[in-house]
Structures are given as C-alpha cells and as structure tokens.
Amino acid sequence: MNERYSRQILFREIGRAGQEKLLNSRVLLVGCGALGASHAEILARAGVGFLRIVDRDFVEFTNLQRQTLYSEADALNRLPKAIAAKNRLAEINSEISVEALVADVNHSNIESLVGDVDLVLDGTDNFQIRYLINDACVKLGKTWIYGAAVSSYGTTMTIFPEKTPCLRCIFEDMPAAGSAPTCDTAGVIQPIISSVSAIQTTEALKILTGNLEKLHRSLIQIDVWNSDWRKIKLGKPNEDCETCARANFEFLDAESGEFSAVLCGRNAVQIAPPKPTKIDLANLAERLKSLGEVKQNEYLVRFTAGENELTVFADARAIIRGTDDISVARSLYAKFVGV
Ligand SMILES: [Zn+2]
Numbered sequence: 001m002n003e004r005y006s007r008q009i010l011f012r013e014i015g016r017a018g019q020e021k022l023l024n025s026r027v028l029l030v031g032c033g034a035l036g037a038s039h040a041e042i043l044a045r046a047g048v049g050f051l052r053i054v055d056r057d058f059v060e061f062t063n064l065q066r067q068t069l070y071s072e073a074d075a076l077n078r079l080p081k082a083i084a085a086k087n088r089l090a091e092i093n094s095e096i097s098v099e100a101l102v103a104d105v106n107h108s109n110i111e112s113l114v115g116d117v118d119l120v121l122d123g124t125d126n127f128q129i130r131y132l133i134n135d136a137c138v139k140l141g142k143t144w145i146y147g148a149a150v151s152s153y154g155t156t157m158t159i160f161p162e163k164t165p166c167l168r169c170i171f172e173d174m175p176a177a178g179s180a181p182t183c184d185t186a187g188v189i190q191p192i193i194s195s196v197s198a199i200q201t202t203e204a205l206k207i208l209t210g211n212l213e214k215l216h217r218s219l220i221q222i223d224v225w226n227s228d229w230r231k232i233k234l235g236k237p238n239e240d241c242e243t244c245a246r247a248n249f250e251f252l253d254a255e256s257g258e259f260s261a262v263l264c265g266r267n268a269v270q271i272a273p274p275k276p277t278k279i280d281l282a283n284l285a286e287r288l289k290s291l292g293e294v295k296q297n298e299y300l301v302r303f304t305a306g307e308n309e310l311t312v313f314a315d316a317r318a319i320i321r322g323t324d325d326i327s328v329a330r331s332l333y334a335k336f337v338g339v
Pocket residue numbers: 165166167168169170237238241242243244245
C-alpha cells in the first residue's frame with residue numbers, strides 16, 4: 001500500500017485493517033448524475049477497490065454546475081456519464097477498478113447488477129428506480145443507501161434488510177407521477193448534493209470497514225438554504241411491509257411494478273405508469289412553463305424542450321417525440337414529469 005491512503009489510515013476508526021477492507025470492497029453506484037458523480041469521486045479517492053457505475057444519460061452543459069466529475073469537453077462530446085466518470089476516475093485513482101455501464105436500470109438487470117457487490121448507493125433521480133433497488137436489495141440481502149436532493153433540500157437513509165426499515169416500510173406507496181418537484185423543474189444548488197453525498201459516503205465507509213455501530217440509523221433530512229437539519233430515529237422494520245415482511249417484490253415484476261415504455265410510430269416513445277394514476281395537469285404546466293413552450297387543455301399538457309416534445313395525459317401516460325431510444329424517453333419523463 002503506497003502513501004496515497006496514509007491520512008485515511010491515520011484516522012483510527014479506519015486504520016490499516018479498514019483500508020485493506022476498502023480495497024477489497026465492491027460497490028454499485030446506481031446513477032451517476034450529481035449524487036452519483038460525488039459518490040464515485042469520494043469512494044474512488046478512498047480506495048474502494050471496485051466500482052460499478054450504471055447510468056443511462058449523457059453529459060450536458062446544464063449538468064456542469066453540480067456534477068463535479070464532468071468537464072465542458074464531456075458535454076461538447078455528449079459522452080455517456082458512465083464513460084466520462086470512468087475516464088475521470090482513472091485520472092484520480094488508477095489503482096482501483098471501475099466498470100462503466102451505459103444502461104437503463106430496470107427489472108431485467110437490477111438483480112445481476114446488485115448480486116455480486118457488497119453495497120449499493122442510490123444516485124438516481126426517481127422513485128421508480130429506488131423501489132426497484134429496494135426490492136432487489138431486500139430480496140438478495142444487500143445493504144443500500146437511499147439519497148435524494150432537489151432545490152436546497154435532501155434526504156438519506158441507510159437500509160439493512162431485515163435489521164432496519166426498508167424504503168417501503170417508510171414510504172409505503174411510490175409518489176404519484178408528476179407530484180414531486182425534480183431538479184429539472186425546481187432547480188437545485190450544488191451544496192445540497194455535497195451534503196447528502198457526504199452522509200451517504202460516510203455511511204458507506206463505516207459499512208465497508210465494519211464500523212456498523214456508528215451508523216446513524218435515522219431518516220436524515222437537510223435543507224442547506226434554510227439551515228434546517230433533522231434526524232428522525234428509525235425503529236424496527238414494519239411488520240406489514242409488502243417488501244421486507246411479505247417478500248412481495250412487485251417492482252421486480254415488469255407487469256405490476258414498472259413504467260412501460262414502447263416505441264409508438266416514428267421517433268416517438270410512450271411511457272405509461274404501471275397502475276392508473278391521475279396527474280395534476282395545471283400544476284405540471286405551471287412547473288414547466290419557465291423551461292420551454294407549454295400548451296395545456298383539460299386532457300393534456302404539451303411541452304417542447306429542445307428537439308423533444310412531451311405530451312402528458314391526465315392518466316400520467318406520456319408520448320415523447322424526438323427520440324426512438326426508450327432509455328432517453330424514460331430519462332426525459334423522470335426529469336420533466338417526475339416519478
Ligand atoms: Zn420494509
């Protein structure tokens with residue numbers, strides 16, 4: 001072991017033995033946007049031996065204000081985030097191994113992504129994938145660290161299947177499509193990303209070095225703009241939880257748990273929620289109007305963003321024109337409608 005990790009080894013709770021454990025650890029980063037890029041950099045510098053990064057998006061100029069791994073060149077070249085992250089991490093720490101996957105995370109691949117790692121970090125921007133991660137991690141007995149940030153506030157929780165409440169113990173139902181603000185509609189400032197990521201990655205270091213007694217065992221909520229920090233202590237898993245008590249992994253089942261995405265006609269994809277749901281079209285139109293051209297009637301909202309046009313219906317179904325790539329359409333839906 002060279003001098004690279006000397007200051008971390010001096011930190012007694014990690015020490016030389018902890019550093020060895022980090023070097024032998026395998027972590028999955030789901031999403032490599034703002035939170036994921038921060039996770040990747042911190043864990044690569046800390047010497048986590050293997051990082052698997054999976055992300056479906058490309059680097060854009062709107063990302064550079066907060067997604068700290070990426071450069072103007074990455075945005076100009078429209079590099080996939082997973083690839084741009086791997087390139088940058090190789091400059092930061094060439095001694096670890098990084099696997100970059102440009103892919104949409106869904107029911108068909110989540111279990112194989114999670115299956116051979118020690119820990120999963122949530123760097124996604126939507127609840128659809130978080131419930132999928134929760135199902136897969138509870139099913140396979142893997143620890144995962146939930147994290148979310150928008151505007152100036154964020155939240156995080158560490159989930160040890162069967163020992164702590166899972167995501168669904170706390171949030172029984174997925175928020176309705178279009179009901180929650182996203183970074184693309186409400187904006188976001190970088191410091192909340194660093195704050196949530198700092199808590200998530202510290203938890204990761206504790207878990208990977210075996211310092212489990214130090215975990216915060218809370219639902220942590222932070223608002224950096226309003227200087228509000230809250231820590232809600234978590235109790236035991238919910239005995240009625242569909243996921244961890246009843247082992248009903250419905251999000252792993254494409255029919256019942258997943259937004260469907262199908263090509264419809266030339267250069268258009270339809271995204272539809274798994275269950276009928278009602279969307280507040282007036283509220284959606286209001287949130288989108290500062291971002292592009294919005295037309296609305298009682299049946300739909302039509303929003304034009306660059307080359308893409310999103311038509312969102314009252315049942316939360318959407319037709320996204322300007323792409324025939326299902327993962328691009330899913331990504332636009334998550335950003336502008338929100339799931
Ligand atoms: Zn549960």
